[in-house]
Amino acid sequence: MHIAVIEVAMRFYDRNAEIEVLEKIYRQCRKTYGKITVITGRRRVGKTLLAKEYAKNKKNLYLFTSKKAEKLLCDEFRAEYEGFTGRKHIGELNRFVEIFELLLQYGQDNPYVLIIDEFQEFNNINKSIYSEIQKLWDKYKLKTKVHIIFIGSIYSLMIKIFQNEKEPLYGRADRIIYIKPFQAKVIKEILEDYNSYSGINLFYNYLITGGVPRYQELLIESECYNKESIIDFILEKDSFFINEGRNLLIQEFGKEYGIYFSILELMSTGRTSRNELESILARSIGGYLERLELEYDLIEKVRPVGSRKESRNQKYAIKDNFIRFWFRFIYKNMTIIESERFDYVKKIIERDLSTYSGPVLEKLFKEIIGYSSEYGLIGTYWERGNQNEIDIIAINDIDKKILLCEVKMNKQKIKIKKLQNKSARLVKNYHDYEFRYKALSVDDIELLLENTI
Numbered sequence: 001m002h003i004a005v006i007e008v009a010m011r012f013y014d015r016n017a018e019i020e021v022l023e024k025i026y027r028q029c030r031k032t033y034g035k036i037t038v039i040t041g042r043r044r045v046g047k048t049l050l051a052k053e054y055a056k057n058k059k060n061l062y063l064f065t066s067k068k069a070e071k072l073l074c075d076e077f078r079a080e081y082e083g084f085t086g087r088k089h090i091g092e093l094n095r096f097v098e099i100f101e102l103l104l105q106y107g108q109d110n111p112y113v114l115i116i117d118e119f120q121e122f123n124n125i126n127k128s129i130y131s132e133i134q135k136l137w138d139k140y141k142l143k144t145k146v147h148i149i150f151i152g153s154i155y156s157l158m159i160k161i162f163q164n165e166k167e168p169l170y171g172r173a174d175r176i177i178y179i180k181p182f183q184a185k186v187i188k189e190i191l192e193d194y195n196s197y198s199g200i201n202l203f204y205n206y207l208i209t210g211g212v213p214r215y216q217e218l219l220i221e222s223e224c225y226n227k228e229s230i231i232d233f234i235l236e237k238d239s240f241f242i243n244e245g246r247n248l249l250i251q252e253f254g255k256e257y258g259i260y261f262s263i264l265e266l267m268s269t270g271r272t273s274r275n276e277l278e279s280i281l282a283r284s285i286g287g288y289l290e291r292l293e294l295e296y297d298l299i300e301k302v303r304p305v306g307s308r309k310e311s312r313n314q315k316y317a318i319k320d321n322f323i324r325f326w327f328r329f330i331y332k333n334m335t336i337i338e339s340e341r342f343d344y345v346k347k348i349i350e351r352d353l354s355t356y357s358g359p360v361l362e363k364l365f366k367e368i369i370g371y372s373s374e375y376g377l378i379g380t381y382w383e384r385g386n387q388n389e390i391d392i393i394a395i396n397d398i399d400k401k402i403l404l405c406e407v408k409m410n411k412q413k414i415k416i417k418k419l420q421n422k423s424a425r426l427v428k429n430y431h432d433y434e435f436r437y438k439a440l441s442v443d444d445i446e447l448l449l450e451n452t453i
Contacts, residue, residue, distance in 0.1 A: 011193075012049070012053055013182065013186055013189065013190060013213070014182055014183075014186045015046070015050050015053070015179075018050055018054075018177055018179065019050070019053065019054050021175065021177065022037065022051075022054040022147075022149075022177075023054065025037055025147060025174065025175060026054075026058065026113070026147050029111060029145050029146070029147045030111050030145060033141055033142045033143070033144065033145065034104070034107065034137075034140065034141045034142075034143075034144040034145060034146050034147070034148065035147050035148070035174045035175075036137070036148045036149075036150065036172055036173045036174050036175075037147065037148070037149045037150070037173065037174060037175045037176075037177060038149075038150050038151075038152070038158060038162050038173045038175070038176040038177065039051060039149060039150070039151045039152075039177045039179060040151070040152050040153075040155055040158040040159070040176065040177070040178055040179070041153075041155070041178055041179035041180065042153070042155065042181075042212070042248065042320065043153045043214075043247075043248050044212050044213065044214030044215065044248075045179045045180065045181055045212060045213060045214075046179060046213040046214070047151050047153070047179050048115075048117055048151060049213070050179060051115045051117075051149050051151060052115070054113075055113040055115060055149075058112065058113050059110065059111070059112040059113070060112055060113040060114070060115065061080065061081075061084045061103070061112065061113070061114050061115070062115045062117065063077055063080060063114070063115065063116050063117065064117045064118060065116060065117060065118040065119060065121040065122060065125070066118075066121070067121060067124065067125075068125075069125070070094070070095060070096060070125050070126050070129075071094050073096065073125065074093050074094055074095065074096060074098070074099060075093075077093075077096070077099045078093045078099060081099055081102060081103065085102075085106050085110075087102075087106070089102065095132075096122070096125075096126070096129050096132075097129065097132035097133065097136060100132075100133060100136055101136050101140075103146065104136060104137075104140040104143075104144045104146060105140070105144075106146075107140075107144035107145050107146030108140075108143050108144050108145070110145075111145040111146070111147075112145075112146055112147075113146070113147045113149065114146050114147070114148045114149070115149045115151065116148070116149070116150050116151065117151045118151065118152065118153065119150040119151060119152045119158070119161075120152040120153070120154045120157040120158055120161065123157060123161075130161060130167065130168050130169050131168040133168075133169065134168040134169050134172060137172055150162075150173075154251055154252055155252070155295075155296060155297055156252055156291075156295040156296050159295065162176060163176070181209075181210050181211035181212045181213070181320075181321075182211035182212075182213060182216065183211060183367060184202060184206050184211070184364055184367055184368060184449070185368075185371065185449065185453045186211065187202055187205050187206055187209075187211055187216070188202055188449060190216055190220070191205070191225065194220060194223075194225065196225035196226075198446070199442055199443065199444075199445030199446040199449075200226070200227070200442055200445075201225050201226050201227075202445060202449075203357075203360075203361065203364060203442055203445055204226065204227035204230060205219070205225075205230065206321065206360070206364055207321060207325065207357060207360045207361075207364075208230055208231075208234070208321070208322065208325050209230075209321065209322055210320050210321030210322040210323075210324075210325075211321070212322055215241075215322065218233075218240060219233065231346060231349060232346075234330075235337070235342040235345055235346055236342065237340060237342075241326070241330070242330060242337060244322075244326060245322075245323055245326035245327060245330065245331055246331075248323070249261070249323075252296055253296075259281075259285070259288055260288060260292065261327075261331065262281060263277060263281070263285060263288055263289070263292065264292075264298070264299075264318060264323065264327045265327045265328075265331055265332055266280060266281070267299065267316060267317070267318050267324075267327075268318060268324050268325075268327035268328035268332070269328060269332070272302075272315035272316050272317060273314075273315055273316070274286070274289060274316070277289075277316075289316065293316075297319070298318065298319060298320065298323065299316050299317060299318055299319060300316070300317055300319050301314050301315075301316060302314060302315045302316065302317050302379075302380060303315075303379075304379070304380060304381045304382050304383070305377060305379040305380065305381050305393045305395065306381070306426075306429070313382075313384060317359075321360060321363075324360075328352075328356060329345065329348065329349050329352075329356075330345075333345045333348060354409055357409055358407065358408065358409065361407050361408075361409065361440075361441075361442065362380070362391045362392060362407045364445070365392060365405065365407055365440050365444075365445075365448070366378050366379070366392055368445070368448050368449055368452055369392070369394055369403075369448075369452065371452040371453050372451075372452045374394075374396055374401075375394035375395060375396050375403065376395060376396060376397055376398070377393075377394070377395040377397075378392065378393070378394045378395075379392075379393055380392065380393065381393045381404075381426065383425065388422040388423075388424075388425065389422070390404055390405075390406070390419065390422055390423065390426075391405055391406055391407040392404070392405035392407060392440075393405075393426070395430075395433075400430075400432060400433045400434060401433060401434050401436065402426070402430055402433050402434070402435050402436070403436045403438060404419060404423055404426075404435065404436070404437050404438070405437075405438045405439070405440050406418075406419045406437075406438075406439055406440070407440045407441070408439075408440075408441055409441060409442055410441060411439055411440075411441035411443060411444075414439040414441070416437050416439060419437050419439075420437055423435065423437075
């Protein structure tokens, strides 16, 4: 099945739904007046490529917000403005707001797409720029026909800029698009295009990259398709990936990055309850967990299916597969890596990967099961004290069916009878439902994907 259309040294994959939304907004701009779209998401996820793909057949101007003084940035943007519009400006342009007004004025008679990348950098250049943009937008919105796309990689800042009611640009975005990494079915398509698809190759790609487009590009360019070649590529001298986790998160966390890194490292090793984390760190971390979940979008609460939202019977999980892998195997072993003893780290990975892989395999199967429309609720189940834990529970309340799955790397270790025994309370609570029990391992990835996409 052909799923989509991001261009790496590859072609452009996926993002059809996002491009459709952008096209609809553009049509509205042409018929009515100016619109603002915000595109955000973690770094390397393809935000800029998406915007450029959408705008490539339209009149468009792309501006990158570099880390430099406002005057120098204005000199750069002035040249872009004059080249784009063919209009020479007489006099000084020392403030971004002056160029922004010229761009809005140009859009009064010339519909076009204006892309401003790394928009959150204005927070470091001159914070007053946001209120200046707000005043000009309120003045020109109904007069201009420009579709403005603000792109930002620091998720917490972009959310603050556009969704905090105390900020000047609150409520000004007509649409906020949050770009996620590729799903497993897109990784499958990429691997198929390079004649390297198998369930096991897909799984280790998913486990390590989490489907991040830039990582797919790097692996494809270096012809790294299986577990061994991917790990060799990640763990080589001057590898892009060694400092990637730090590069992604230092700006987000600021001076308190140490405590956040400690929490994420512990989570990556399976410490998933707040009590356990606080016991090891010897401090209260409620505020940090809340910010990691709500501001940074890096972790999520996991509750057993059927539990109340306010239940304390919950765990935490790192959402991003690469960040989880980076903290578990790279950050945790950074001293060894900096000594360039890469083979030793590979032995650690080989020793621990089987245990580490279990929860990621569960996550993958939940995603694949979710591709079909058969189940409304898909999650995990356990009872107090982590008793009777069931890896996957999928519930169809329409047809009154429940699927329970035990997931292991090695299917021979799965005992269906044991799974049935663990489901006793569920069977009692859902007494009029039909229960199905299934053993799932890496060997089932290909067949399950074929049957759900």
